[in-house]
Amino acid sequence: MMDTSSYLNAVVDQTSTFAEWVDGRDAAAPVPTCPKWTLADLVDHVGATHRMVAMLVGEQLSEPSKAFAAYVPAPADSAQWGLWMVEGAAAAKQAFESVADDTPVWDPSGAAAGVPFWSRRLFGEASVHRADAAAALNKRYELAPESAVAALEDWLDTMTSRGYWENRPDFAKAMRGDGQTLHFHATDAPGEWLARREQNRVALEHTHTEADVTLSGPAADLLLVISRRRKLDAAPDLELHGDPALLDRWIEHMDWVTD
Template sequence: MDTSTYLNAVVEQTSTLADWVNGGDAATPAPTCPKWTLADLVDHVGATQRMVAMLVGERMTEPSSAFAGYVPAPTDSAQWGAWLTGTAAEAKQAFESVADDTPVWDPSGAAAGVPFWSRRLFGEVCVHRADAAAALGVRYELAPEHAVGAIEDWLDTMTSRGYWENRPDFADAMRGGGQTLHFHATDAPGEWLARREPDMVVLERAHTKADVAVRGPAAELLLVLSRRRPLDAAPTLEIHGDRALLDHWIAHMDWVTDA
């Protein structure tokens, strides 16, 4: 998927999310994001889209101004729908104003800039729409090719040099001696091999034998890897090999504390 495809999907999925949450009870718990309410979830999605729009649109190579530009969601939930569709539109417009090689700060450590953020916004809305579905009791559906894109975002971000360096707790938990995990989507092209090394997690796009392998529908795989669905509640996934290694991996796939 390229930048424009990612942003079109961001707009589409945010529109669905906006329809779900508009006029909702702000205090509704979001069970897949401990300590978050529906209001917190809406605020996070929209504010993140707006801050990334500022980073990209203003071609920032240092992030403090964008973070300082945080704007909270409306307190009136009847305004949430329009607010969310507006932040997604702002993001799309910002990305349309730049090229993929426009210098923009990103936390990955790879200077991926514009392509990093287009995929990150896409992955964000895919996962947080699942959070909203859990909070509201709505059926969550995601096209297999979109789920593969969101898995790619999740795994690539989690194994980035920047994440390793900025999350010492994650780094300590994930240091290894070459242990391997293989993730395989069965309904769309997508395979990843993660190898735990002493100083990083190496991510490859490969089909090979591993210490533990998990395969199944991409959307189910995304929900499990992003800790939105317990492994034991995902009967369509097949697991072969060292289950404890997989459990350890999932236990530490937390993007931020309490989210």
């Protein structure tokens, strides 16, 4: 399992690659994996998130309004994007180095996860949004299996958290169930998850068991499919067993804002 320092080092590394890809590129370029976004929107989101989380953690905020109000948009000139991105990741890393893992900091999980939540969340953001940049700019996306497992853990744990359930009633309505189970299994690094749809939550366990539907294969492919960055039929190394409609419904609602 990665620790806070490892997560932030990886954020800096992935952001450096991201910054090289986007620096000086067409701000209006579409992002196929985020159909409502341009490349400028993607850069703005990633870089501004670094800065907001740096403020939340560095100033040990107990609620997020100050950090949200201090949102820093990306430079209008894409030739400044590279440096702006790198500076934001460095500021986030510095903020985490100034606190301990048990330092109280607000987070949206509903579990008071604080500093560890945000270190993992920034890593997950970097992993998924670099895939967005790769799709927009026709770059090859690579992520080591162990890192892909860590990003999957972030995605699944965040999307099934009590805070997400309570703050996204549309998601809760769609995901309520009577015990239907989905099993995700990485085959190139240790990583297994069982998601159980219950009436008042989605319960997430780390176990190997029979399920109503199982999706298995390389961790990076699992990440891209579950995060809606790649269609299942474009990931031939993944194997699907069980009820495909249950998986389709799950993936349909694996979004930060569902309609």
